[in-house]
Amino acid sequence: MNKQDKLLTIGQFAALHGINKKTLMWYDETGLFKPAAINPENGYRCYTYRQSPILETILLLRELDVSINEIRQFMENRSAGNMKCLLDEKIAELDQNILHLQAIRKTLCNHRQNMETLLHMDLGEISIVDKEERCLVTVDIDKDVTFEKEVEMITAETARYRLGRLHDASYGSMIPVGSLRDGSFDNYTKLFIEIPKQIPFLPQKKGLHLQPKGKYLRAFHKGSWDLLPLRYRQILDYADSRGLALSGFSYEKGINETVIDRMEDYIIQIEIPVC
Numbered sequence: 086m087n088k089q090d091k092l093l094t095i096g097q098f099a100a101l102h103g104i105n106k107k108t109l110m111w112y113d114e115t116g117l118f119k120p121a122a123i124n125p126e127n128g129y130r131c132y133t134y135r136q137s138p139i140l141e142t143i144l145l146l147r148e149l150d151v152s153i154n155e156i157r158q159f160m161e162n163r164s165a166g167n168m169k170c171l172l173d174e175k176i177a178e179l180d181q182n183i184l185h186l187q188a189i190r191k192t193l194c195n196h197r198q199n200m201e202t203l204l205h206m207d208l209g210e211i212s213i214v215d216k217e218e219r220c221l222v223t224v225d226i227d228k229d230v231t232f233e234k235e236v237e238m239i240t241a242e243t244a245r246y247r248l249g250r251l252h253d254a255s256y257g258s259m260i261p262v263g264s265l266r267d268g269s270f271d272n273y274t275k276l277f278i279e280i281p282k283q284i285p286f287l288p289q290k291k292g293l294h295l296q297p298k299g300k301y302l303r304a305f306h307k308g309s310w311d312l313l314p315l316r317y318r319q320i321l322d323y324a325d326s327r328g329l330a331l332s333g334f335s336y337e338k339g340i341n342e343t344v345i346d347r348m349e350d351y352i353i354q355i356e357i358p359v360c
Contacts, residue, residue: 090133092122098132102140117157118143149175195255199340203352211304211323213359218298221277223259228271239276255279257338262331262357265321270314277336296336301356302329308349320355330360 099106112118113130118140120130139160146156151171159171222245224238239256256278264272277294302324306316317335324331335357345351 090135092131092133095130095132102144115153117153117160196343203341206305208305208307211302211320214301214303216298216301219296220280221294221296222280223275223277223294226273226276235276239278242278255338257336259334259336261334265317265335270317297358300359302331302359304355306353306355331357332360333358
């Protein structure tokens, strides 16, 4: 007898494939995968090594969350073409899951960086940092736009770019440097959501705001928004005293919403491009 045709007990066959023998019993009961023979003396299920590729195919598809019914349909119509179609579908799903997990990882890294900043920050410090280019989805606002309307617009843009929940990306507000120079510290013109780099459907950046790569002046403000203009005056004085030219927008975002209960403890990170 060929070794590949030699009968194996259900325990031996299960161990060979790293599964529980109850799994094989269930596959038999559902008609998905039958034993090669039944021992007439004791009724035990027996298998052959030749059945291994079929079982491994079933186990692979189960690992890909293919339903029993889908696997049964495939097993009844096995062919290279059907296998390729099924694998193409599952590879596409895996790619989406990988992108989602990468986006989650990026979100967690951003939150961790914020916590690291909180643990070691000097609220009075103003510094210069290097930043990479970022793609931002923005919505235009002005003083007459209500909070409800802002939420509506942000929700629409989140859905448009399939960003998922708001925690999937950094978000905040933008105020032109020209407005800061004019003393119009409440002239916010845009809200932004940062697009995660893993999103695959942006072949071009048309319609997006590009936060430029380069050096940024970074500062923080804690507490009441009423005192934010004072902080901006300190930032402008810092830049002027060092001959730094500020350009574009000031990008504001909260960095500690997840760890505070009182708005008095809210910390805003301010970043402004330096020419």
